[in-house]
Amino acid sequence: MSAQPKSPVTLKDVAIATGVHFSTVSRALNPATRTLVKPQIAARIVETARSLGYRPNSLASSLRTKRSGVVGVVVPDMASLLFPPILEGIEHNLLKEGYMTIVAxxxxxxxxxxxxxxGMMERQVDGLIIASATLRDPILDEWLQGPAPIVLMNRTDEFGxxxxxxxxxxxxxGLAVxxxxxxxxxxxxxxxxxxxLSTGAARLNGFLLACAELxxxxxKRPVVTAESFSREEGRKxxxxxLAQNPGLTAIVAANDMIALGCYDVFAQQGIVCPRDVSITxxxxxxxxDVVSPPLSTVRIHQRDMGLEASRILLARIAGEDMPGDILLRPQFIARQSTAAP
Structure with a gap:
C-alpha cells in the first residue's frame, strides 16, 4: 500500500515550531516585510521554515493581497547580447522584494x-518593464491606464x-565621433x-550634432539607415x-551588431580594419573585446539600467509618483578597431 502524501506545511506549523505569532512568521517569510521583524527572530523563522519544507502558497497570497508577485518584462530580441546583464539587474532588485519575473x-x-x-495583463502582473517600445507606439495607449504600472527601458516613446x-x-x-x-x-x-525607435533616432541626432559642432x-558625414539593429542589416x-562614399575613412555604427555586419563586409571586400577603415x-x-579586431565601442551600463528600471517600477507599484526619465551616462571604450587614417 502506497504511503499517503504529506499535507503541506502551513504558516501555522512554522509559528508553532518557532514559538512566535502567526503574523510574525508571515512578515518574516515575506522579503518585502522581513525588515519589520528583529533580524535574529527572522533568521530563526526562515531556517525553521526551510527545515520543515514550507513552501508559500502564491495563489492564496494573491487572493489575500490582490497582488500576483509577478512582474512582466518585454524585450525586442531575446537573442541579443544586450539584455542578459539588464535582466540580471532587474531580477536582483525584484527578487529581494519577493517578485518573480516573466520575460517575453x-x-x-x-x-x-x-x-x-x-497575456501578461490577463495573468495580473503587478507591473511591466518594456524594452520594446517604438517612438509612436499605439500599443502603449491600450495599457498605460491599466492597473499595472509601466516603466520603459532602453527605448522610450515620442510623448514621454x-x-x-x-x-x-x-x-x-558624440563620444565616438x-x-x-x-x-x-x-x-x-x-x-x-x-x-x-528612440535609440535609432537619438543616435542619428547625436551623430549629426557632433559632426556639426566639429x-x-x-x-563628409553620410548616413545610411539599417532596417534593424542586426548583423545582417548592418552588412547590407x-x-x-562604402559603395556611395569611396573616400570614407571611418564608420560610426549605431550598435555593435551593425558593426559586426560591417566586419563581414570588410572581410568580403579585402578591407583591413583599422588600416583602411576605422569603426565604432x-x-x-x-x-x-574578443572579436578581431577588438571593437572600439560606446559602453552603456546595462546592469545599472536594469537596476534603475526595477527600482522605479517597485516605487510605482507602491504608489509613488515617479515622473521624468533617467539618463545613464555612457563611456567610450577605445580598442583596436580605430586608428589614425
Missing amino acids: NSANDPERHRRILA RAPAVLSDDIRGI RHLTGLGHRHIGHIAGPAS SIPEA ACITL GYNDSPFM
Whole structure:
C-alpha cells in the first residue's frame, strides 16, 4: 500500500515550531516585510521554515493581497547580447522584494507585442518593464491606464507617456565621433538604426550634432539607415555606405551588431580594419573585446539600467509618483578597431 502524501506545511506549523505569532512568521517569510521583524527572530523563522519544507502558497497570497508577485518584462530580441546583464539587474532588485519575473520576446513584431502584453495583463502582473517600445507606439495607449504600472527601458516613446530609463545616446554617439576626429578622421559615415525607435533616432541626432559642432562638412558625414539593429542589416547598409562614399575613412555604427555586419563586409571586400577603415560600435555587448579586431565601442551600463528600471517600477507599484526619465551616462571604450587614417 502506497504511503499517503504529506499535507503541506502551513504558516501555522512554522509559528508553532518557532514559538512566535502567526503574523510574525508571515512578515518574516515575506522579503518585502522581513525588515519589520528583529533580524535574529527572522533568521530563526526562515531556517525553521526551510527545515520543515514550507513552501508559500502564491495563489492564496494573491487572493489575500490582490497582488500576483509577478512582474512582466518585454524585450525586442531575446537573442541579443544586450539584455542578459539588464535582466540580471532587474531580477536582483525584484527578487529581494519577493517578485518573480516573466520575460517575453516581442521579436519587434507589433501584433506579437500586443498579444504578449494582453497575456501578461490577463495573468495580473503587478507591473511591466518594456524594452520594446517604438517612438509612436499605439500599443502603449491600450495599457498605460491599466492597473499595472509601466516603466520603459532602453527605448522610450515620442510623448514621454511613461517613465523611462535610458542611456544618453546623443552624448554616447558624440563620444565616438570625437574619438575618431581626435585620431584625424574627417570623412565619417554613420549607419543608423531604425528611425521608428528612440535609440535609432537619438543616435542619428547625436551623430549629426557632433559632426556639426566639429565642423565636418555635410558631404563628409553620410548616413545610411539599417532596417534593424542586426548583423545582417548592418552588412547590407555597410555595402551601400562604402559603395556611395569611396573616400570614407571611418564608420560610426549605431550598435555593435551593425558593426559586426560591417566586419563581414570588410572581410568580403579585402578591407583591413583599422588600416583602411576605422569603426565604432555602441553598447559594448559581451565579447566585443574578443572579436578581431577588438571593437572600439560606446559602453552603456546595462546592469545599472536594469537596476534603475526595477527600482522605479517597485516605487510605482507602491504608489509613488515617479515622473521624468533617467539618463545613464555612457563611456567610450577605445580598442583596436580605430586608428589614425
